[in-house]
Amino acid sequence: MNFEFSPNSLEKISSDVIVVFAFAADKKEQGIVPLESFSDMDKALGGKLIKASELLKFKAKRGETFSFVTENKILSPLVIAVGLGKKSEFIADDLRRAMGSLVTKVNRKAKSVALEVPSEDETSLGLNTSARLIAEGMLLGNYEFAKYKTQEKDKKILSTVIFSKLIGKGIKDGLEKARIHAEATGLARDLVNEQSAVATPTYLANIAKDIAKKDPSHINCRIYNKEQAERMGMEAFLGVARAAATPPRFIHLEYKPSGSIKGKNKLAIVGKGITFDSGGINVKPGSSMMDMKMDMSGAAIVLAVFSVISKIKPDFPVIGLIAATPNLISGTSLVPGDVVKALNGKTIEILDTDAEGRVTMADSLSYAVKQGATEILDFATLTGACMVALGDDITGLFSNNRDLAERVKKAAFDAGEKMWELPLEKQYKEMNKSEVADISNIPNSRYGGAITAALFLEEFVDGKPWVHMDIAGPAFASKHNDFGPKGGTGHGVRTVLNLLS
Ligand code: BES
Ligand code: MG
Ligand code: ZN
Numbered sequence: 001m002n003f004e005f006s007p008n009s010l011e012k013i014s015s016d017v018i019v020v021f022a023f024a025a026d027k028k029e030q031g032i033v034p035l036e037s038f039s040d041m042d043k044a045l046g047g048k049l050i051k052a053s054e055l056l057k058f059k060a061k062r063g064e065t066f067s068f069v070t071e072n073k074i075l076s077p078l079v080i081a082v083g084l085g086k087k088s089e090f091i092a093d094d095l096r097r098a099m100g101s102l103v104t105k106v107n108r109k110a111k112s113v114a115l116e117v118p119s120e121d122e123t124s125l126g127l128n129t130s131a132r133l134i135a136e137g138m139l140l141g142n143y144e145f146a147k148y149k150t151q152e153k154d155k156k157i158l159s160t161v162i163f164s165k166l167i168g169k170g171i172k173d174g175l176e177k178a179r180i181h182a183e184a185t186g187l188a189r190d191l192v193n194e195q196s197a198v199a200t201p202t203y204l205a206n207i208a209k210d211i212a213k214k215d216p217s218h219i220n221c222r223i224y225n226k227e228q229a230e231r232m233g234m235e236a237f238l239g240v241a242r243a244a245a246t247p248p249r250f251i252h253l254e255y256k257p258s259g260s261i262k263g264k265n266k267l268a269i270v271g272k273g274i275t276f277d278s279g280g281i282n283v284k285p286g287s288s289m290m291d292m293k294m295d296m297s298g299a300a301i302v303l304a305v306f307s308v309i310s311k312i313k314p315d316f317p318v319i320g321l322i323a324a325t326p327n328l329i330s331g332t333s334l335v336p337g338d339v340v341k342a343l344n345g346k347t348i349e350i351l352d353t354d355a356e357g358r359v360t361m362a363d364s365l366s367y368a369v370k371q372g373a374t375e376i377l378d379f380a381t382l383t384g385a386c387m388v389a390l391g392d393d394i395t396g397l398f399s400n401n402r403d404l405a406e407r408v409k410k411a412a413f414d415a416g417e418k419m420w421e422l423p424l425e426k427q428y429k430e431m432n433k434s435e436v437a438d439i440s441n442i443p444n445s446r447y448g449g450a451i452t453a454a455l456f457l458e459e460f461v462d463g464k465p466w467v468h469m470d471i472a473g474p475a476f477a478s479k480h481n482d483f484g485p486k487g488g489t490g491h492g493v494r495t496v497l498n499l500l501s
Pocket of ligand 2: 277279327354355356357
């Protein structure tokens with residue numbers, strides 16, 4: 001998708017579609033509050049646009065649209081009015097979402113779209129910010145995973161977005177940022193959507209190596225194979241890995257900034273990297289297993305962030321860690337009752353092989369501590385319980401550190417990635433007790449499963465400032481949404497990128 005600029009007003013631009021905006025009025029009876037682009041277009045069309053909106057009972061709800069055929073009155077054949085919801089409730093993400101949803105509607109029909117960015121008076125957002133949000137929404141909404149489609153029906157054709165009357169030098173930076181965020185999110189989505197037979201631990205490791213090769217003066221990549229991980233003492237990770245025919249890989253990416261790093265934080269980003277979760281010996285029922293190629297969504301975030309980190313250029317070091325393996329079933333699988341020792345020396349009783357994520361994360365978090373990380377973020381599709389608590393769209397966030405938690409929440413809000421903090425309730429630690437080892441991999445209660453899983457992970461961060469994000473819900477869309485099709489969402493990527501910049 002190309003971004004172009006025109007000094008002309010919308011009626012003097014020739015494109016397939018002209019987009020104009022309106023807010024919903026605070027009271028339903030009052031109809032809509034057209035933005036300037038809408039009113040100007042209405043004038044150019046002899047007052048017919050407002051008439052049509054009334055006729056069609058257009059309420060300008062967020063994402064609501066109606067189309068108007070212009071019949072030679074202006075240069076472009078079609079105007080689409082986009083609702084932004086009530087002005088009193090409007091937040092930045094509404095603009096991004098409205099544009100994401102618009103693109104999913106028109107990208108197979110229109111080659112070009114022209115629009116005027118709403119002014120600061122209208123939205124309280126700076127022009128640069130609005131342009132960035134519009135671009136980001138459109139780029140995200142334009143995503144598809146068509147690799148395995150052999151019939152090319154309904155190809156995407158949208159290639160040009162024309163910004164009318166937009167000047168100012170900050171604009172280009174905003175659009176560039178949108179591109180970086182969408183590109184990284186797209187990589188995460190591709191990795192999640194890829195079948196597990198292709199997206200193996202070795203495949204993820206090769207992606208990490210390729211990323212490092214592109215900027216060898218700042219990014220370094222170390223890959224540990226099974227024997228090397230064994231020598232380090234990653235018995236927990238290797239326990240999960242031991243059933244699979246595809247060899248496990250422990251991936252360590254490291255970004256070093258150009259300047260001095262004295263006194264700077266070292267941030268570790270840890271991603272759960274289960275390339276397929278069958279449940280293991282405690283096998284999942286078919287309907288729960290169907291989408292489990294997505295169980296490496298945390299790993300996808302790590303790789304996506306590193307794929308653009310050289311463009312973001314944080315001035316502190318960042319490490320990215322992934323323990324990659326599928327969780328499969330064979331004669332060599334872990335079985336309930338087995339005990340494994342994590343890298344930090346703590347022993348884990350495996351009572352359910354389907355609670356494998358926390359077992360592999362025990363080693364990657366311990367490794368982060370050993371590497372001298374001063375702040376740790378982890379992303380894991382960890383528990384179905386988190387989806388019960390917060391639904392499909394919201395990440396469960398847990399932290400042992402106020403400052404870091406607030407920074408992450410702010411970054412997530414700005415990204416439009418919904419996260420909600422849940423408590424690391426100390427009383428619940430009881431539930432993770434094991435009769436035979438230091439800790440059990442499942443709690444002895446059916447309730448509060450997202451919390452007990454987070455409390456389990458906390459045992460491996462050695463008190464370092466840490467934020468755990470359970471992305472089981474939002475990592476994978478169960479159906480088409482504002483920002484694209486069913487499948488991997490890349491949720492989390494843009495939160496981290498915001499945090500790094
Ligand atoms: N990968 C799953 C969690 C999951 C479930 C992610 C649904 C996305 C959608 C995880 O490994 C798992 O199986 N967790 C178990 C834990 C239980 C056995 C304590 C779960 O949530 O049922
Ligand atoms: Mg599992
Ligand atoms: Zn899992």
